[in-house]
Amino acid sequence: MSNSQDLKKKIDEFKGKMTLTNDYMVFEPNSFDIFLDKIVLKINHIANDLNNNKMIKKIINSSILVVKRTILNFWNSLKNITEKLNLIKLKFDQLEQKIEHQQITINENLNTNKQIKEDLFLLHKSIEKLTDNIQLNTALPNVSNLNNLNLENEKDKILSRGEFKNWW
Numbered sequence: 001m002s003n004s005q006d007l008k009k010k011i012d013e014f015k016g017k018m019t020l021t022n023d024y025m026v027f028e029p030n031s032f033d034i035f036l037d038k039i040v041l042k043i044n045h046i047a048n049d050l051n052n053n054k055m056i057k058k059i060i061n062s063s064i065l066v067v068k069r070t071i072l073n074f075w076n077s078l079k080n081i082t083e084k085l086n087l088i089k090l091k092f093d094q095l096e097q098k099i100e101h102q103q104i105t106i107n108e109n110l111n112t113n114k115q116i117k118e119d120l121f122l123l124h125k126s127i128e129k130l131t132d133n134i135q136l137n138t139a140l141p142n143v144s145n146l147n148n149l150n151l152e153n154e155k156d157k158i159l160s161r162g163e164f165k166n167w168w
Contacts, residue, residue, distance in 0.1 A: 029037075050056045
């Protein structure tokens, strides 16, 4: 109990000090405050007159309807735009897939062309050897059997790789 009595005593002392030390501020309107009050009163008076006027109420209701329709039209336009954007995004994704597929095809064709170029180079070398051998064979008829063996070996090497099976 002594704690609660001490607390009550401290509260009473605090209240006494606060009432003695605080001088409360008194609001005194100046000319600007009076001017603002008059403007607010006039605005309230005009607003009340407008609320009482039936014609104004009809205009306000029709304005609200126009605003509502405009908002709905805007909302529907936004829906249409988002649908079109989604369709465009889908077409863009499909186009990206086609481009990636074409890029893969181009890379494969380039690799195949490179391999064909190498094979043609080897074939050209073989043909040059063959022509050289033919020219030598015309000069030396006994060596022709060896040249035919070399030609057959070159042909077998190319065919063993399996790249010209459909060409022969």
